Amino acid sequence: xxxxxxxxxxxxxxxxKLDVELRKVFKVFNGETAVRGxxxxxxxxxxxxxxGPSGCGKTTTLRMIAGFEEPTGGEVLxxxxxxxxxxxxxxPVNTVFQSYALFGHMTVWDNIAFGLRLQNCHKSxxxxxxxxxxxxxxxxGFARRYPAQLSGGxxxxxxxxxxxxxxxxxxxxxxxxGALDLKLRKEMQMELSTLHRELGVTFVMVTHDQEEALSLSxxxxxxxxxxxxxxxxxxxxxxxxxxxxxADFIGDTNLFQGxxxxxxxxxxxxxxxxxxxxxxxxxxxxxxxxxxxxVVSVRPEKIQVGSPAGDTPLNCCDGILKNVMYLxxxxxxxxxxxxxxxxxxxxxxxxRELPNLDSSVQVYWQAIDGLALPARSPEK
Amino acid sequence: MAISSSTVEPPAPxxxxxxxxxxxxxxxxxxxxxxxxxxxMLLVVPTVLILELSLIPGFRLGQPAGGYGxxxxxxxxxxxxxxxxxxxLYFATGATIACLLLGFPVAYWIAIKAPKRWRNLLLxxxxxxxxxxxxxxxxxxxxxxxxxxLLNSLLGAIxxxxxxxxxxxPAVLIGMAYSFLPYMVLILYASLEKLDRRLLEAAADLGxxxxxxxxxxxxxxxxxxxxxxxxxVFIASLGDFVVPDLLGPPSMTLSRLIYDQFLRFRNWGFxxxxxxxxxxxxxxxxxLLIKYGDRNAAQS
Numbered sequence: 001x002x003x004x005x006x007x008x009x010x011x012x013x014x015x016x017k018l019d020v021e022l023r024k025v026f027k028v029f030n031g032e033t034a035v036r037g038x039x040x041x042x043x044x045x046x047x048x049x050x051x052g053p054s055g056c057g058k059t060t061t062l063r064m065i066a067g068f069e070e071p072t073g074g075e076v077l078x079x080x081x082x083x084x085x086x087x088x089x090x091x092p093v094n095t096v097f098q099s100y101a102l103f104g105h106m107t108v109w110d111n112i113a114f115g116l117r118l119q120n121c122h123k124s125x126x127x128x129x130x131x132x133x134x135x136x137x138x139x140x141g142f143a144r145r146y147p148a149q150l151s152g153g154x155x156x157x158x159x160x161x162x163x164x165x166x167x168x169x170x171x172x173x174x175x176x177x178g179a180l181d182l183k184l185r186k187e188m189q190m191e192l193s194t195l196h197r198e199l200g201v202t203f204v205m206v207t208h209d210q211e212e213a214l215s216l217s218x219x220x221x222x223x224x225x226x227x228x229x230x231x232x233x234x235x236x237x238x239x240x241x242x243x244x245x246x247a248d249f250i251g252d253t254n255l256f257q258g259x260x261x262x263x264x265x266x267x268x269x270x271x272x273x274x275x276x277x278x279x280x281x282x283x284x285x286x287x288x289x290x291x292x293x294x295v296v297s298v299r300p301e302k303i304q305v306g307s308p309a310g311d312t313p314l315n316c317c318d319g320i321l322k323n324v325m326y327l328x329x330x331x332x333x334x335x336x337x338x339x340x341x342x343x344x345x346x347x348x349x350x351x352r353e354l355p356n357l358d359s360s361v362q363v364y365w366q367a368i369d370g371l372a373l374p375a376r377s378p379e380k
Numbered sequence: 381m382a383i384s385s386s387t388v389e390p391p392a393p394x395x396x397x398x399x400x401x402x403x404x405x406x407x408x409x410x411x412x413x414x415x416x417x418x419x420x421m422l423l424v425v426p427t428v429l430i431l432e433l434s435l436i437p438g439f440r441l442g443q444p445a446g447g448y449g450x451x452x453x454x455x456x457x458x459x460x461x462x463x464x465x466x467x468x469l470y471f472a473t474g475a476t477i478a479c480l481l482l483g484f485p486v487a488y489w490i491a492i493k494a495p496k497r498w499r500n501l502l503l504x505x506x507x508x509x510x511x512x513x514x515x516x517x518x519x520x521x522x523x524x525x526x527x528x529x530l531l532n533s534l535l536g537a538i539x540x541x542x543x544x545x546x547x548x549x550p551a552v553l554i555g556m557a558y559s560f561l562p563y564m565v566l567i568l569y570a571s572l573e574k575l576d577r578r579l580l581e582a583a584a585d586l587g588x589x590x591x592x593x594x595x596x597x598x599x600x601x602x603x604x605x606x607x608x609x610x611x612x613v614f615i616a617s618l619g620d621f622v623v624p625d626l627l628g629p630p631s632m633t634l635s636r637l638i639y640d641q642f643l644r645f646r647n648w649g650f651x652x653x654x655x656x657x658x659x660x661x662x663x664x665x666x667x668l669l670i671k672y673g674d675r676n677a678a679q680s
Contacts, residue, residue: 115586
């Protein structure tokens with residue numbers, strides 16, 4: 001609807017492909033290292049998410065892009081320009097804060113107009129842009145209200161409008177939906193996605209909610225312990241995790257600790273610490289030589305319960321059914337393998353009779369569904 | 381309950397129902413009685429007496445009283461007395477502005493800039509003077525401001541001529557600002573300490589320089605504190621007796637005038653009407669304090 005709001009401030013240098021660059025960025029707080037040498041390139045118009053557990057340094061990273069924190073080492077660039085010693089009020093980014101940080105003594109209108117007034121925006125243009133921003137977030141009727149008179153979801157929309165109205169190069173979103181209840185969250189996720197598509201502005205979102213990151217983002221950086229574990233599209237991250245942490249953090253998975261037994265093309269044989277022999281497809285990113293410590297990740301939905309029909313898959317184990325959870329669309333099984341390991345299985349509900357608890361069952365999966373990952377995150 | 385036998389009668393209640401009911405009804409009154417009595421004897425009765433005296437023009441102790449009338453109140457409109465009222469307002473306003481200008485930077489520094497573990501210590505340091513008598517503090521200012529006092533010696537040391545400070549308006553303003561500054565700092569500190577720093581980050585994010593953020597966010601957000609501190613200092617200065625009496629010229633302020641009417645001129649009627657006017661002015665200020673302090677606080 002309002003493409004005018006969408007234009008970034010510097011229309012001239014559209015040839016630049018990258019909006020945000022982080023080069024070997026470190027941040028140390030009172031002797032504690034929060035961010036340990038991050039390299040990041042965020043493309044123009046991208047919906048980029050930084051995902052990780054709390055304390056992984058993701059919010060610190062966002063705050064360094066916004067300018068609230070100066071990196072202890074390394075460099076932040078916006079549109080190719082170094083942001084070294086550039087205060088937040090001179091950076092072409094706007095933030096949607098987790099707490100919204102709306103100004104309680106101002107109406108919704110004045111909150112949204114705040115940034116434009118500081119730029120000495122002409123009155124008629126200001127009125128039009130604020131009105132457009134209100135329309136964009138569907139809050140036209142609330143201009144005269146005070147933030148305290150709004151619900152959480154409405155405050156969220158105002159915070160969004162307040163950032164977008166300034167037409168920033170990059171919109172930073174710090175856990176933007178963290179304070180909303182589940183239903184409202186889903187609704188706002190849809191709207192964020194629509195807004196991003198309509199405006200074409202670069203969004204950088206920090207979240208600990210993997211589902212949110214997977215559903216909204218073009219690319220995701222998974223962070224852990226101040227480092228980036230992997231950067232990739234949602235499907236890359238989910239289907240081809242490069243580290244055990246990523247495999248475990250994104251979605252559910254079964255992890256088997258073990259070491260490489262032999263490499264017989266096209267498969268790799270691995271013996272787990274419990275003595276279970278598994279066949280996996282070798283990962284492209286690193287070469288496994290015999291006796292390398294590895295972690296094998298198998299997604300619950302890739303495993304079948306029952307007797308394999310036709311060709312016997314390479315991985316087939318006996319076990320005892322320990323738990324069955326009927327989830328409507330899916331059935332969730334917990335099987336204790338005879339080797340001692342426990343696997344969880346998620347299967348679509350095919351209206352079959354469920355096996356009895358404590359009965360003997362077989363679980364099986366294809367070699368291609370197992371993924372061998374380095375046992376420890378590679379040091380960067 | 382009657383499991384064992386139906387013939388056993390339940391034990392009689394310790395008090396009959398109406399008695400317990402009465403105790404419950406009287407309880408709040410009994411609890412409030414000591415403080416209520418105190419208030420009635422020392423506030424309500426004197427105020428009523430003063431109200432009566434103020435309505436007897438020219439009432440003097442030991443002299444036959446005339447009839448009721450508004451003469452005492454009309455007397456205030458004489459130019460000399462109007463000047464006193466205006467002067468009192470001038471001093472109270474001046475002290476309030478001085479406390480605000482001196483107190484805000486201090487409170488801001490303690491609440492926002494100073495290291496967290498130092499804050500309480502710094503605050504205590506500021507409140508410490510309050511623990512000495514206001515009379516002593518006024519005398520201390522006399523030794524500083526008198527012609528051969530500390531201030532003039534310091535001025536002399538840097539080659540400036542000494543001034544006659546004492547018993548003039550600047551001395552009163554200095555004394556009042558000094559007396560009430562701690563209250564202002566405490567109230568402003570409480571207000572600034574509650575300020576959500578994320579709002580300042582949000583303002584910076586939207587393009588506000590630190591100065592712009594201060595005027596557009598910090599000051600409006602702490603306005604209830606500024607109003608509360610200002611009104612409190614205003615009220616205290618308006619009714620202050622010690623400072624204008626010891627540091628200022630005679631009969632300069634309302635409180636000093638009241639004192640003189642009662643103790644020097646024995647004109648209890650006029651003194652009473654002046655007292656009631658002062659009480660009224662202070663009450664209006666307190667009402668403003670309650671109204672604006674609360675509404676703004678609830679809004680933010």
